[in-house]
Amino acid sequence: MPEGRDDPALSATEELALARLALDEGDLHHAAGHLAGALARAPTLPEVHETLARLAAVGGGGLDLFPINHHTFVGAVVARAHLLAAAGNPAEGLELLAAATGYAPGTDWAGVPWVTAPELAERLDPEHTARVLMQVCSALPDPVPRTGRGALAPYLTLARNAVTAHPEHGLLLGAASALARRLGEATVAIRWASRGVRAQSSKMGEVWLGYAYRSAGRTRDALAALGRAVALDPDDLAIYADIAGTLADNGRLDEALEWTERALARDPSFDCAVHTAHRLRHLRDGDLAHLVALADFARDHPDDSHEHADLAQCCRGRPWLGQLTPANGPLVDALRRAIAADDNGLGSAVRLTTVPPPSAVRTVASAAPGLRIEIVGTPEPDIREPRRASARQLWHYADDTTPMPAVPAPSAVAAERIGQVTHPAWPHPPAAYDAAVGLAGLDVADLLGLLVHPPAAPANAVGRLLAAHDPSIWVRGVQVWACLGLLHHRTDEPWEDSTRRRVLLDLVWGVEDWVTEAALFALVTAAWVDPAVRPDVARVVAERLADAAESSQVRAVPIAVSLAHLALATPALDPATAALAAKLLSAPQRGLPRPRNPLSRLWQRLTASRRHA
Incomplete structure (x- = not known):
């Protein structure tokens, strides 16, 4: 049932007027088309039904005017339903x-x-x-x-x-x-x-x-x-999964797992039991491996009996598993205060002991241009230098503290496409990968341009919400989805020597920035969807987190907490790196306040908008 026809949308009143005019002229087919349009827009309007009865009276019942085929307009389906009921066949009409x-x-x-x-x-x-x-x-x-x-x-x-x-x-x-x-x-x-x-x-x-x-x-x-x-x-294993879910919802986890094991003993591949079992095992011990195994099962069994939400339920609201993390650091906190005050930061200043991430500086310059940034130190390692010499350059500094994009702006097509997919929440990493496939046609230059020239947030509900509370989330979202687009670049190339891997690694080891997080998330997502790349990605994550931890011993690293969350979302991560991530999350960092979430209500609204989309 397509949503409409080729004609521009008309109101129910306009459609009804045209239907009556066509009916008066004896043009029954045009009258039927306009009546279908009127029903689609006002299905209970009495005048529409009166005119439909007139059409039936002069058209031999009218059923031939509303045939059912593969692409029938929904208004025509409803019209036929009412005519069937009037003709003494309400059972078929009710089905329609x-x-x-x-x-x-x-x-x-x-x-x-x-x-x-x-x-x-x-x-x-x-x-x-x-x-x-x-x-x-x-x-x-x-x-x-x-x-x-x-x-x-x-x-x-x-x-x-x-x-x-x-x-x-x-x-x-x-x-x-x-x-x-x-x-x-x-x-x-x-x-x-x-x-x-x-x-x-x-x-x-x-x-x-x-x-x-x-x-x-x-x-x-x-x-x-x-x-x-x-x-x-006893052979309907879906009921076993329902019982397990009900027990788990009421805190009876051990009993719930017993029911999933009973189901799996009968059929180890039964999808409902597998999904429920992995979710409950993760709920029991928090081990990411259960969620990765669930993602693998879902990928290998695309013809499951029905759609399952267990993986999304486990990932919802969790950093990088179901959403990006809000930016951390005094500069972004000052930006949020300026947005809340609605004064563009005029008369305000933020004093920093190190150069902030370039994306943060550019976002403040765009969203709160009156906010002054005062930097009183540049401790080593210098944030303005790539962490590895081979890294691709996205930024250069016009002076000691002002970052400037080092790559051209993206095309209008690229800006439009990124605006269509960007959202700060997703069901789970494999779903984010799938959602980014629409960016596969963009070239590397466009995707890199999006990282440092993010388009303005669209004038929709999400865009308005972010503009009113925290523009940094929109910028970070664009960067995340642009990097997911890079993950779709030339997927025919073997991973180890691929363009997508090489570009993402350059970004991971570039200037310490929000782009670092976005690129690392793309690599982590690759590990979720392709088991073969997991050892490579886990090694990169471990090296990047160790580098951030070392830097944090001598200066503030605003992205360190986010990198720690990324590590804990990485399949096949080694225990030592997991322990380091947990340590970074539990201990306050040098020069930074303990991370907090001042945007909890905003996140609830954003994730709700994704679930209801």
Whole structure:
């Protein structure tokens, strides 16, 4: 169901006016097209349905005007559904409305009298109604957010009418319970599911009852029902995973792991059990290896029974596993204060004992140009010099303290593409890698240009939020995604001698900067998606972290904490480097306050925007 047609979008009123005009002129096909457009925009508007009835009256029922094919417009599907109901075939019409709901669950496709009339539920076969309700449920989250429940209320009315008309139909009661549960009606869901298992004992009936109890917070009853479901069908390993998840959610981790082991003993490759087991093992001991193994399993089993969120759940909100880290250091703290004061930093100054990262200086110059930077020392090792002589040069210094880009600005195409993908949060590293594939067509010069000439944040919700709270996050995000784009450069080249590896290593060992973190994250991401490169990446991470730790003994290293988090996100990291990372995170650094997170609420809003995108 494509979202629209080739025509420019018109309002429902305009579409309706054009439909009536075409109908008056006898042009039924154009009238049908405009009516489909009107229904797509205002599916419950009475005037639209009145005109559709006129069209049906003069067009032999009108069904031929709304054929179903592979690319049918959603408005045409809905029009055909209403015409089928009017022609005495509401069962097929209801299926089409459910299909429209699956396409756009937030639209009130079914909010019309014939769907909510008690007579419909009495006429329909109860098993057919149950299948429609399950079709609707399959497109919905559990639970549906409150703001989305109103559009689905007609289906709940249909369910109420159906269980009233067929009070002993087990499948119908279970499907109705599943819908009620998703719409926040846990008490109703329990009542219907309980009646269902009394009317007809079945595995699915017990599962529906267990889910209803779980939604109501009645964990003991939920586990009992799910246990009965296992007894009825010991080979349905998905129920084992559900029981394990329920136990884990209630702090009973050892019991949860026992259930996953029981499932894996029956089938070591069963995806639900594997995903749940790795998540629970990580929850038990915090070992990153469990998450890496889960990512490997997901990569090697692309045809899993359904989409799983275990890896994303474990990575959510964690530095570099699910989001970039906020920049650290007094200069960025001063920038945040200037943004909060909304004064461009005028009259403010920040006094530093060492030269700050060049990206930080450039971000302050752009976002708070009135903020004065006073540097009173340049201790060794000099931050203005690359950490290794072979490193690619992104910056040069016009004077002792003013960094300037050493590479040209990116093309307009590159700036547009990076703006489309940049976000400070991602589900997990392999998902970030996949999301960056749209940057694969950019050349190295463009991607390097983005690192030091980041485009302005777009005028969308995320861009406005960052501009109002912390512009440094947008700049760091652009750098992260540009480096992920480098990771997609010439992927046909063997890793060891590849252009992508060589360029990223140059950036890792370049001038100490936010780019260092972004490039190292790209290498860490490569290790997540390709087991063959893990020893190489782990070695690079270990060397770079050791270098930062050594520098931090004599001067402030604002990126050290972030590098430590990156190390702890690295597959196959050696224990000594992991211990060094933990030490850097626990001990205050020379010349820097202990890291804190003044942006926790901002992060919650940003990560929520990613999950709901």
